[in-house]
Amino acid sequence: MKLAIVSDLHIGCDRFAEDALAQAKEALELASAQADAILLAGDIFDKRFPKPDVIADAIDLFRPLADRQWPAKVESFTSKSNKVYTKLPVIAISGTHERTAEGRDNPLGLLGLAGFLIDTSEATTIIEKDGERVAIFGLGGLSEDHVREKMEELDPKPVSGAFNIFMFHQSVYEILPFNEGFIRYDELPKGFDLYLCGHIHSRIEASVHGRKLLIPGSTVLTQFKEAEQEKKGFMIFDTSTYTYNFKYINSRRFVVKELHFDGATPTAVTESCEAAIEQSLADGKDKPIIKLNLKGSIGAGFSGADLGLHAIAAKYSNKAVLNIDSSKLTSPEIDGSTEAIRDGKFGGMSVKERGMSILYEKLKEHKFESADTQKLFEMLSDTSNKEKVLKSVLEFLSAQQ
């Protein structure tokens, strides 16, 4: 059986709403033309409570799939809570973006109720074509602290006489090794022939319990992550050969460039940014998404505000979607003052002493030099009741005149 594996369509994402819809449409059209069934690994919607126009877009997107004569048919559906309203072999799970409180409807479930797909979250769907059976157990996206408990409770088991797929939507430690809480390959249930995962937006092939783990990545860019510069698309997996092809869609080009500076002037920063943008534009005629990561330092006497990054973004607004990250670009002044704050020292004074001396200067400026600075400082440091503080400070000051 030929199975299209599509994931993370993010219909209704704010940043690239048109791209999300157009690219999802192309992926689903190609998938339904080339595969016997479609498996969707979560995050079909970008939000758990999408607006009605987003739900309408999704219905328009899925309706043509319902009109197709599919080579594969749904043979059975086993679930504790979900119901099934179609025989279409369009099998989905909910992702982390669609997750609602237990027992509450989520937008993916609505598409299930409408009969456009089967929500196989925490359920097993068996599809059949010419005597071949494929069983899909789905585990919708869960928070990291619930996933182990849920897997233990559900205890997913392969179905005998079928090609078994475990489809889930989680961060996996071996792929994202920065959180010990993420599940690991060896914690996934054993005995399945193929593991499919959504959630991770770049394309990955790995091995779990000696079988393939496939992640097709998202069909749209939602964050500006460097790993997402590859063209987007989906996979078609063939159960008879245990191989897959990646099918590209016309996704908007995404370019990430890193620029290093060493005591540069704002003019030099602007010139380098513009050169990098021009170079990225020269690669094609589309309107790419360009992310510039600025690193290193700008010269003494300049601050981030001098860089004029907004002017660059405005200049290229018709040619590119720009994202310029200058958070890693430091200036000597900022460095000096943050270091002082960190160390709690200003010219040998503690933060409190420094605060008192500023307050004294200000009092002197406003002819209150005879006031007890220490007493006023303590009154102002009281964070319990702002109104009470204001009242007592005003009383204190008027008593000084």
Ligand SMILES: [Mn+2]
């Ligand atoms: Mn996602």
